[in-house]
Amino acid sequence: MKILVPIDGSALALVALRHVIMLLQAGLRAELVLANVQPPANLYEWMRTPDPRALSEIAEAAGQHALETAESLLRDAGLDATEVLVTGDPAHALLELIESEGCDMVVMGSHGGSALRSALQGSVSQAMVHNSPVPVTLVKPAEATETSPASLAEVDDVAGESADA
Numbered sequence: 001m002k003i004l005v006p007i008d009g010s011a012l013a014l015v016a017l018r019h020v021i022m023l024l025q026a027g028l029r030a031e032l033v034l035a036n037v038q039p040p041a042n043l044y045e046w047m048r049t050p051d052p053r054a055l056s057e058i059a060e061a062a063g064q065h066a067l068e069t070a071e072s073l074l075r076d077a078g079l080d081a082t083e084v085l086v087t088g089d090p091a092h093a094l095l096e097l098i099e100s101e102g103c104d105m106v107v108m109g110s111h112g113g114s115a116l117r118s119a120l121q122g123s124v125s126q127a128m129v130h131n132s133p134v135p136v137t138l139v140k141p142a143e144a145t146e147t148s149p150a151s152l153a154e155v156d157d158v159a160g161e162s163a164d165a
Contacts, residue, residue: 001030004103005081006094006124008036009066012109016139017070020107021077032081033101034070036063037093059087091127098134110138 005020007013017034024030038059063085074081084101086093098106110125128136 001028001104002033002102003030004033004035004094004098004101004106005070006037006090006106006108007034007067007070008090009069010109012139012141014069014073014109015141016107016109016137017073019137019139021073021079024079025077030104032074032079033084033097033103034067034074034081035084035086035094035097036066037090038063038085038087039090040087056087060085090124091131094124094128095131095133098132103134105134106132106136108136108138110140 003020005013005017007017020030020032024032067083067085070081071083082101084097086097088096094106097103106128108125108128110123125136125138129138
């Protein structure tokens with residue numbers, strides 16, 4: 001089994017990764033694919049840095065930075081993963097990665113917002129649930145069913161502690 005875990009640098013993504021680590025430590029046999037999707041450069045970025053190679057290097061550095069804490073969590077757990085950095089629309093890029101990496105499932109963080117909020121914001125997790133050819137598990141923070149800024153701050157504190165460890 002191969003599990004795709006999108007890592008965007010947020011505390012919610014790390015909650016999902018911790019969930020997968022727990023499953024692996026409990027005996028699940030699976031390979032991990034950590035994926036970071038960087039958005040394409042916008043017009044302002046093209047105007048400031050018209051060199052495509054420089055923009056690519058900036059996106060790669062941002063993706064590597066987003067993956068650092070995830071790498072640390074895996075290292076501490078004695079696990080490893082394949083890392084993939086891509087540029088594009090997050091939902092579409094993740095759907096393509098499912099196929100190109102041969103993933104059997106996706107585990108990702110979710111704010112746990114309402115359907116209306118997801119529709120208005122264009123939630124990546126909702127797009128994955130509706131369009132993925134493989135099962136998608138959404139992991140919400142345990143602190144709240146509807147994530148508030150206060151509960152996200154608590155998750156960020158926990159993420160910061162593990163990054164410092």
